[in-house]
Amino acid sequence: MRFQRLGDAGREIPVVLDETGAARDLRALTPDIDGAFLATGGVARTRTALRDGTLPVLDPAGLRVGAPVARPGLLVCIGLNYSDHAAETGAAPPTEPVVFLKAANTIVGPDDTVLIPRTSTRTDYEVELAVVLGGRARYLATPEDADAVIAGYAVSNDVSERDFQHERGGQWTKGKSCETFNPLGPWLVTPDEAGDPQDLGLRLAVNGQPRQDGTTKNMLFGVRHIIWYLSQFMVLEPGDVVNTGTPAGVAFGANDFPYLSEGDEVTVAIDGLGRQHHRIGRA
Known part of the structure; x- marks a missing residue:
């Protein structure tokens, strides 16, 4: 559904x-x-x-x-979860999932305006598969137990400000939690209709120019492993959202893509989960 x-x-x-x-x-x-x-x-x-x-x-x-789920308590993100994205940023592939929290009130609708922060110089984009929890995840015994607590999947754009993220004291949360920085949706798709979460194409374009074109097959840590892993460190509740990482093609990578500017049009899509289209504004 x-x-x-x-x-x-x-x-x-x-x-x-x-x-x-x-x-x-x-x-x-x-x-x-x-x-x-x-x-x-x-x-x-x-x-x-x-x-x-x-x-x-x-x-x-x-x-x-609007976003397909209301008022999540947690918005948890996984960093560097695609080997090609890690390579383009100059980072070694992690041996365990890189976990950070993003303010849950960054979530907006899939077609809402995304606002560049007032002092931003490097606002970036990241197409990601989002997992929405439908049950409580606490000390799951095995990755396979994640299936019982996943309500479904959605398209997510983990918008990021790279100066805030890397140059302002080393706290990723600063570069991830600005207002409007997480368009979500258009749908919450249940697992029976979404299909295999490890076999979905992800794409993002800016002003019609393709930037990201990847597949969840290339995740370093799959969806089940991520939910199991997180449950060893925190309790995930129904309605919480987990962003699972982005493939190569971000502006922060080694590809000379420009960062987002006011007036840009961004389209984001994942196979079977729908498409976003949002305009870039300024706070």
């Missing part, structure tokens, strides 16, 4: 797309698509309601597309 939230920021309507692509209003089942919905059988209830034909059609015309 593909879940979506439509409407003004903070007032989004939860919907699910049926087999024809029509948006079906979920407000009879839940006020929002959030951790509580995912943790209490919301996906199964939605599947039943779709089968029974009890969900009314919602006309999406003119409605903004």
Whole structure:
């Protein structure tokens, strides 16, 4: 299934797309698509309601597309998780996942404007596969146990300011947590429809110029391993989001791509998970 939230920021309507692509209003089942919905059988209830034909059609015309999950408690990121990206930044491939936290309120809709911070000189982009938790992950015994706590997947752009990240005291969080720095969506796609998370193409373009074109096959640490690994250090709750790393092609790499500028148009896509299109503005 593909879940979506439509409407003004903070007032989004939860919907699910049926087999024809029509948006079906979920407000009879839940006020929002959030951790509580995912943790209490919301996906199964939605599947039943779709089968029974009890969900009314919602006309999406003119409605903004919001992030597909509301108010995650944690936004956890994995750095240098593709060997080609590590190589382009001059870093050795890590022997364990590189983990950092990004402020959860950076999450915005997939087509919302991304704002360059006021003192930024090197705002960058990163297409990433995002994992949304549907259950609690605490000291998982094996990577295979991750399947039971994953609600689904989404397209993510881990926007980054490289000066803040690398030159302002060594704290990656500073370069990752600026407002609007994590467009998410358009959909939360359940695992049965998303397919193999280790066999998805990822692409990003700026002003129509291809920048990133990779595949999740090249992750150093796969999705299951990441969720298992994180659960040994922190508790992940339903609704939390995990960004799993980016392939080569970022502006910070060794390819002479320019950093983002006001007015740029960015498109981001992952096979089967949809497409983002956002404009770059300035704070």
